[in-house]
Amino acid sequence: xxxxxxxxxxxxxxxxxxxxxxxxxxxxxxxxxxxxxxxxxxxxxxxxxxxxxxxxxxxxxxxxxxxxxxxxxxxxxxxxxxxxxxxxxxxxxxxxxxxxxxxxxxxxxxxxxxxxxxxxxxxxxxxxxxxxxxxxxxxxxxxxxxxxxxxxxxxxxxxxxxxx
Numbered sequence: 001x002x003x004x005x006x007x008x009x010x011x012x013x014x015x016x017x018x019x020x021x022x023x024x025x026x027x028x029x030x031x032x033x034x035x036x037x038x039x040x041x042x043x044x045x046x047x048x049x050x051x052x053x054x055x056x057x058x059x060x061x062x063x064x065x066x067x068x069x070x071x072x073x074x075x076x077x078x079x080x081x082x083x084x085x086x087x088x089x090x091x092x093x094x095x096x097x098x099x100x101x102x103x104x105x106x107x108x109x110x111x112x113x114x115x116x117x118x119x120x121x122x123x124x125x126x127x128x129x130x131x132x133x134x135x136x137x138x139x140x141x142x143x144x145x146x147x148x149x150x151x152x153x154x155x156x157x158x159x160x161x162x163x164x
Contacts, residue, residue, distance in 0.1 A: 002128040003139040005108075007150045012118045013161045015089040020164075022084060023047035027160055028054055034156045035149055036061050052084040052093075076100070082110075089114040095125070104128040104135070106142065123150065 011018065021027050025045045032040045037058040044055035060076045077100040084093040093110035108125035127142050129135040 001136060001139075002126050003136075003143045005125040005127060005143050005146050006123065007147070008120055008122040009150070009154045009157075010115065010118060010120050011157070011161070015086075015091060015112060015114050015119050017161055018112050018119060018121065019052075019084075019086060019091065021157065021160055022052050024164075025054075027164075028056065030160070031153060031156050032056070032058050035152055050086050052082075054083075055079070055081045076102075084110070084112075089119075095123075102138070103130040106146070 013021075025042065025047075028042070028045075029040050037060050040056060040058040042054065042056045044053055046053045057077065057079050060078055062074055062076050079098045079100075081096045082093060084091055091110070091112035093112075095106070095108040095110065097106040099105060104127075106125050106127050108123055110124075111120075111122045113120055113122075125146060127139045127146070129138040129142070131138065
């Protein structure tokens with residue numbers, strides 16, 4: 001069994017502004033550091049007018065219950081891959097997040113669409129942890145952490161867009 005997570009955020013920015021943000025490697029590093037990540041490194045960063053591919057590794061503090069910290073540890077080392085494709089004002093993306101020493105992870109899709117004077121950014125994730133007896137609990141914790149991160153990312157993104 002897996003957990004689902006969905007989120008849609010409105011932005012006062014155009015799709016062009018969102019694309020410019022996502023195309024900036026400095027944005028990604030600053031975003032992850034603002035979320036508490038350390039040792040952020042990019043193994044791939046490619047951005048063009050129609051495609052973006054970002055692969056990074058980072059250490060993330062594990063805000064987990066004690067039972068989960070025994071399995072995962074105090075810090076999670078994650079490998080995160082995101083791709084985006086653009087056709088006009090329609091942006092589609094994918095995400096794949098893997099945590100070292102944890103079987104499973106998160107996969108997802110993104111849609112950025114023009115809406116009124118701005119746009120919306122929708123995310124749809126599937127969270128799966130294949131550990132007998134505690135996998136479902138870890139999926140629930142990951143879902144809660146993802147929701148918290150999305151709230152923090154929205155604040156960060158709004159500030160980034162206002163200043164760039």
